[in-house]
Amino acid sequence: MGSRYWYWNHGRLANMSQTAAIHPSAHTKPQEAPKASGLLLAIILVGQFLAILNVNIVNVATPTIEADLHSSGAGLQMIVAGYTIVYAVLLITGARVGDLFGYRRAFLGGLAIFTLTTLVAGLAPSTGWLVASRLVQGAGAALMMPQVLTLIQRNYQGAARGRAIGLWSLVISGGIVVGQALGGILLGFGLGWRIVFLLLVPIGALLLVAGLRVLPADQGGHGTGLDPWGLVSLSAAVLLFVVPLVLGRDLGWPLWGWISMALSVVAFAAFVRIERWVTARGGRPLVDASVLRAPGMRPGLAILLFGPATWGAFLFTSALHLQGELHLSPLASGMMLVPCALAFGLVGLAWPRLPARLQRPLVPFGYVVAAPAYLGLGLAAGGGLPYAIMSALIGAGLGVQVAVTNMATEQVDGAYAADASGALLTVMQLGQVIGVSTVGTLFITLSQGHGTVSASLVSSIAMAGLAVVAGLSSLFLVRRRVPAAART
Known part of the structure; x- marks a missing residue:
């Protein structure tokens, strides 16, 4: 269709060409910043900081974890990498869940999962418990993290939006450095590996209480469906690509890793075809191509x-x-x-x-x-x-x-x-x-x-x-x- 042909899909205006997602329009104009905008920004950025911190803070603790829990090499790999794998695979899905069910619900739900599993990780009696908690912790982070940028984009405008996104980027990249440094500092004082998890639990609990009071109420879902085939194909593509990259180095780059990465290209090509098919049928794809x-x-x-x-x-x-x-x-x-x-x-x-x-x-x-x-x-x-x-x-x-x-x-x-x-x-x-x-x-x-x-x-x-x-x-x-x- 031409660029002037539009259709309504469950109350949401969509453009069948390339322009729907590009220029802000009256029906999607960002909300005015709430009165508690400073506190809102602080809450969501601290939540983001906790999630980013967990990417690297565990790295320096692996020797003490190995000694305490008698972990195998494979177990240690999954303690470190499991969080990253699940987090990477589910990020886009987490973004769409927020679009469907509300960004406030998704952020607080992800934060609750993250905080609870962080507590479980800090108290884990065995390697299996620690690995399982890290996997679910990654899922909580993947649900929480995309809502941060989305809430900024929808609640801030102009210079305030630029400053907020600047802080968002700062926390994303700076949190990784702080995580690695903080892990070394905590262990340097002889506090043990469990402190790298338990220290974050009260912070997460306080954020939950504050978030319930400050985050703007959701105005109902914005999406029209989760696009299950797009979800499956994209998750498979990311999983097939990330797992061999994360684990391949320590395993000597086995043949299955190269096959997995080749299959990830096939899965991604399938995802692109599925998204085009969903769009052509008037549905809501997992990732709208016009955004890209x-x-x-x-x-x-x-x-x-x-x-x-x-x-x-x-x-x-x-x-x-x-x-x-x-x-x-x-x-x-x-x-x-x-x-x-x-x-x-x-x-x-x-x-x-x-x-x-x-x-x-x-x-x-x-x-x-x-x-x-x-x-x-x-x-x-x-x-x-x-x-x-x-x-x-x-x-x-x-x-x-x-x-x-x-x-x-x-x-x-x-x-x-x-x-x-x-x-x-x-x-x-x-x-x-x-x-x-x-x-x-x-x-x-x-x-x-x-x-x-x-x-x-x-x-x-x-x-x-x-x-x-x-x-x-x-x-x-x-x-x-x-x-x-x-x-x-």
């Missing part, structure tokens, strides 16, 4: 694939190098990442306060800083002050990523916020997994034959290359002209 065609989304997704890939690779290889080659304690290695976290945070907080004419050009400039800093990191493998300086420069350079999400979603209609949120979060998570698996494998392979100093240098070159690709992608994003209406 919105100006800025495709370069934004590319940046959020390669940028987080460098981030995940850096955190993984730095932990191996600092503790393996330099023999630093978990506390000391965690403290070595503090300059990176501080620089990232300062840049992320400063960006929304800069004049509008400077904000967009700073994105590629950030990667101009980050790429050489990665190379410098390989030359500063001896640790100490040079390593801390390079780490801080990496954090400062990647801190500009806080701008990418806002720029990528400027022209996405608020009614399709869940689609954009699920897509962005999934791509970011996949980027981190790809970075850890590829650069991490390169680092481990080289360190076994040549030592971690040589491995650090080569892996730093790889991370710099990924940063260059992210920077080149950002040029397509910042060159795009944005209508004034989309910025207000």
Whole structure:
């Protein structure tokens, strides 16, 4: 059909061409920010922080978990990776659940699941209990996380929206660094592995109470169905891709892993065909294709694939190098990442306060800083002050990523916020997994034959290359002209 042909589907206006999800319209204009907007933002961002914290906070605790629970190597892998696998697989589904049943219900429901399973993990009497709790914890995080960006997009406008999305991006990337550092600090004080879970339980409980009082009431479901075939095909595609990437390195990259990744391409192709079929029949697809065609989304997704890939690779290889080659304690290695976290945070907080004419050009400039800093990191493998300086420069350079999400979603209609949120979060998570698996494998392979100093240098070159690709992608994003209406 042509671009002027529209249809009504259970009260929701949809465009059969490419434009429905792009420009905000009267019926989907974002709500005015509620009176408690500051508290609302604090609640959802702290919830997001808890979910992100759990990606890496367990990494440094695995030796003590192994000693206490007598865990096998496979058990330890699932304790660390199970959360990430379930989280990555269910992110887009979580976004659609919020669209169907209400963002408040989905956020609080996900937070409740996350908090309860965190308590179970902290009290787990065996490896099996800990693995099971981590899997369900990942599902709770996947239900909670997409609602954060969706609530921001639907409740904030103009400059307030830009600041809120900047903080959202800051928590996403900064929380990973803080998780790794905090895990090392807690264990460094001899508090045991259980504290990395139990510390989060009262925070989650307080957020639940506050969220029930502050989060705006849901106005009924916005979707028309969960698109079960799209859900099955996309979940299968992500699962088939993520599992071998997460587990393959420790298992020696077995044949089944390569077959699984090949099948993920088939599953994704099936997903695309299913979504086109659902759209042609007048249904609501799991991910509306017009969202991905919105100006800025495709370069934004590319940046959020390669940028987080460098981030995940850096955190993984730095932990191996600092503790393996330099023999630093978990506390000391965690403290070595503090300059990176501080620089990232300062840049992320400063960006929304800069004049509008400077904000967009700073994105590629950030990667101009980050790429050489990665190379410098390989030359500063001896640790100490040079390593801390390079780490801080990496954090400062990647801190500009806080701008990418806002720029990528400027022209996405608020009614399709869940689609954009699920897509962005999934791509970011996949980027981190790809970075850890590829650069991490390169680092481990080289360190076994040549030592971690040589491995650090080569892996730093790889991370710099990924940063260059992210920077080149950002040029397509910042060159795009944005209508004034989309910025207000």
